[in-house]
Amino acid sequence: MKRTAHAHWNGDLKQGSGQISTQSTTLSNTQYSFNTRFAEGVGTNPEELLGAAHAGCFTMAVSAVLSQQGIKAGDLDTNAIVELDVTTQTIKGISLELTASLIDGVSQEQFEGIAKIAKENCPLSKALAATPITLSVIYQ
Template sequence: MKRNATAVWNGSLKEGAGKLTTQTTTLKDTQYSFKSRFEEGVGTNPEELIAAAHAGCFTMQLSAYISEEGFEIESIETKCDIDFVDGTIITSHLTVAAKVKEITEDAFQQLVTKAEKNCPVSKVLNAAISSTATLV
């Protein structure tokens, strides 16, 4: 499988602006700029997109592991916080709330750790990755 996205940028770093389009067109000419990345501007930014990718990938990986163990998932919600300091993503923290029938806290935490280490986006990030998970 191969996926792609395209970025088009016009102008200088601070005054310019760009548009992002994904292969599926889920993002189509989505605005991004210096202000949306480093200040409070309209549009998205690469770190926000990485956070979305990490949350989505981790959640799917956790779902696979829980299902493989024979537990029934009602829901999993994951928030990802990316910490971008001095031009480097230094941390990615996953906050997970899950409703899973009949799973023990210990089994759940083990599967969270396994998913945290093994989802494809975790593997590509050169950052400290952590998580906080709660069964609800």
């Protein structure tokens, strides 16, 4: 299975702007710019999108682990905080904060173990740990 996304940018870093779209069209020419990334502005930014994707993937993985153990999930809510070091232009880390409604028969310790398994097996957690990135360039 492959999923695609597209980004377009025009102009220099600070004055330019771009649009991001996804195959599903959930994002369709969604604006992003220097201001939406490093200040306040209307639109999105790569770190926000990364956080949303990771939160979604991880939360689904928690539900999957619960199901595999015969446990019906209640409400699961995850915040993903992506920390970008603007000086070094590196992502310093991603903090996943999971809040779940109590599930009958599941202790805090058991649930923490389930969440850890989910984090280790979430495809985005794995990808962010170490995934080869290939590049193809067309210069016209």
